[in-house]
Amino acid sequence: MGDLGQGFREFRLDVGEGELDDLRGRLERVRWPDELSGVGWAYGIPLSEVRELVRYWREEYDWRAAEARINEWPQYTTEIDGATVHFAYLRSPEPRATPLLMTHGWPGSFVEFQRVAGPLTDPRAHGGDPADAFHLVLPHIPGFALSGPTTEPGWEFKRVARAFGTLMERLGYERYGVQGGDWGAAVSRELGRARPGNVVGVHLNLLPGAGATSEPPPEELAALDPAERERTLASWERYRVWARERQGYADIQSTRPQTLAYALNDSPVGQLAWIGEKFAEWSDPRTPVDRDRMLTNVMLYWLTGTVGSAARIYYERAHADHHGQPPEVSKTPTALADFPRDNFIPLRHIAERTDRIVRWTSYDRGGHFPAMEVPESLVEDVRAFFRQLSPESAS
Numbered sequence: 001m002g003d004l005g006q007g008f009r010e011f012r013l014d015v016g017e018g019e020l021d022d023l024r025g026r027l028e029r030v031r032w033p034d035e036l037s038g039v040g041w042a043y044g045i046p047l048s049e050v051r052e053l054v055r056y057w058r059e060e061y062d063w064r065a066a067e068a069r070i071n072e073w074p075q076y077t078t079e080i081d082g083a084t085v086h087f088a089y090l091r092s093p094e095p096r097a098t099p100l101l102m103t104h105g106w107p108g109s110f111v112e113f114q115r116v117a118g119p120l121t122d123p124r125a126h127g128g129d130p131a132d133a134f135h136l137v138l139p140h141i142p143g144f145a146l147s148g149p150t151t152e153p154g155w156e157f158k159r160v161a162r163a164f165g166t167l168m169e170r171l172g173y174e175r176y177g178v179q180g181g182d183w184g185a186a187v188s189r190e191l192g193r194a195r196p197g198n199v200v201g202v203h204l205n206l207l208p209g210a211g212a213t214s215e216p217p218p219e220e221l222a223a224l225d226p227a228e229r230e231r232t233l234a235s236w237e238r239y240r241v242w243a244r245e246r247q248g249y250a251d252i253q254s255t256r257p258q259t260l261a262y263a264l265n266d267s268p269v270g271q272l273a274w275i276g277e278k279f280a281e282w283s284d285p286r287t288p289v290d291r292d293r294m295l296t297n298v299m300l301y302w303l304t305g306t307v308g309s310a311a312r313i314y315y316e317r318a319h320a321d322h323h324g325q326p327p328e329v330s331k332t333p334t335a336l337a338d339f340p341r342d343n344f345i346p347l348r349h350i351a352e353r354t355d356r357i358v359r360w361t362s363y364d365r366g367g368h369f370p371a372m373e374v375p376e377s378l379v380e381d382v383r384a385f386f387r388q389l390s391p392e393s394a395s
Helices: 017-028 047-059 063-070 110-121 157-170 183-194 218-222 226-246 248-255 257-266 268-281 291-304 307-318 375-388
Strands: 009-011 075-080 083-090 098-103 134-139 176-180 199-204 330-338 355-362
Touching: 017 047, 017 268, 047 268, 047 291, 063 291, 075 157, 083 110, 083 157, 098 157, 098 183, 098 375, 110 134, 110 291, 110 375, 134 157, 157 183, 157 307, 176 183, 183 199, 183 330, 199 375, 218 226, 248 257, 248 307, 257 268, 257 307, 268 291, 268 307, 291 307, 330 375, 355 375
Parallel strands: 098 134, 098 176, 176 199, 199 330, 330 355
Antiparallel strands: 009 075, 075 083, 083 134
16 A cells, blocks of 8 residues: 555554454444334335344344455545545556545445446456546545545535545645545536536536425426426426435434434444445335345445434534535536436426536436446446546646
């Protein structure tokens, strides 16, 4: 692992056996709740699902194998704005590779990118064009997993974007691309908006604020072509279902993350149910998230005690001065990879009010976690987007 110089510390994950023994003991002593019969997922993740996940976690999941795979990546930490920022830094063997900052969301981690890192950094070795290579910077958001916990309030997505811009400066990159979904989309979009002189392009698999969050007025619908009109009505219906049935976790994390943290930080089964439900419900059932990778994400929150500090990003957004305001206009070239089973249906006519959309691709498979569900589609979309940008824009 190469030395990045002053201000960076090399990092290697090395969990003590005592921590794993404690986890195994807690999994063996779980106190199960009751459950209504015949209700399926209506009240939350079913007892049978969690029982099987816990059995697998306790008896078959191999943390040491997951830890070894994580440690295949060169990793570092640095201090930015009072927070520890942990990141993997994967330099491409191609000297003209484009620097690309990829940011995860909640309840994920940089493990989300394990299936795309190889093809993006070394396309030559994966049947691709070496001209499509990237140097990858994969940070954890402050407060999340190995970048946490944070020790002061105020870490909403704009502050995270400023910190990641500083990180790229320290790495010596004046021009680079950004990519993300979920909170990573909010961070990536903000970086592109705030630093158009540095960010060559913004690639997203979720576009914040681009869905229908209120009933579309008749005059808006009348101005749309039939396909966009139908999509707008579908977007509104999906949002209505979301607000009625699935918004509760975000409301709690936006208002009482500390109260929630006591339960989730003390119970690995509680943490598994809270996080595992999202991986199950937010992914395309045709492309489910691998169970071992889901558990590795849970493990990173459990072992670092950051389930509470990660949840605080919801509180910080909800209490930020800019919350509820329309998105600020971004002039940086932006691409959206639209996956059909994501939580919201984005609308191009809304996105183009505030974003410079130069590529919009809708796929027929995949959900909220495309890097884990349909990595080939995400890789090709990222490659195609940056390929269409001017070659002199990255350095």
